[in-house]
Amino acid sequence: DVKVTQSSRYLVKRTGEKVFLECVQDMDHENMFWYRQDPGLGLRLIYFSYDVKMKEKGDIPEGYSVSREKKERFSLILESASTNQTSMYLCASSLIQGYQGEQYFGPGTRLTVT
């Protein structure tokens, strides 16, 4: 089975801190994604990566950056956390290039910024 793991299930950070969210997949997938999920807004794409060191902005990239130095690992970075970034963050990966491939999601990281 494909496994997507995220570094933390729950995280509490202070405003202004630099935050790293890590995601690892074990199936050699080309594509990896970061979403945030908020009540009433569903899932919104922050960034995705289609290859090592390659990235593409999603719907809401402002305030975030990403890093993909190795194929299996995709990191989401909040350079200076703010309270409006309190959310559930979901990582996903997919094999087929592009979006029509099935995405495998991790369990999510619930980030609270105080």
Next chain:
Amino acid sequence: LAKTTQPISMDSYEGQEVNITCSHNNIATNDYITWYQQFPSQGPRFIIQGYKTKVTNEVASLFIPADRKSSTLSLPRVSLSDTAVYYCLVGGPYGSGNTGKLIFGQGTTLQVKP
């Protein structure tokens, strides 16, 4: 961008067939339609994907009319364990000209009652 619209919530009873419709009026030629299921505290899980007409797998069917401006997820004989949020996703392959942005619907909360 192919914006999607789904009902916010639906109720059903065990053993009934449930149909959830997603509207996507601006779907692009290369876009696929994918449905995901999400339980509380978990990441979404792939259910089914299609491009046109009808697709069926072991858990659901997906009906897509000729104009592809909507799609209907059909769950046969639901049980209590089907209580979840269901998301409709429209997106195409990277580089297809659709600006690379994935659009998730806001999700439909299905409540199955005994």
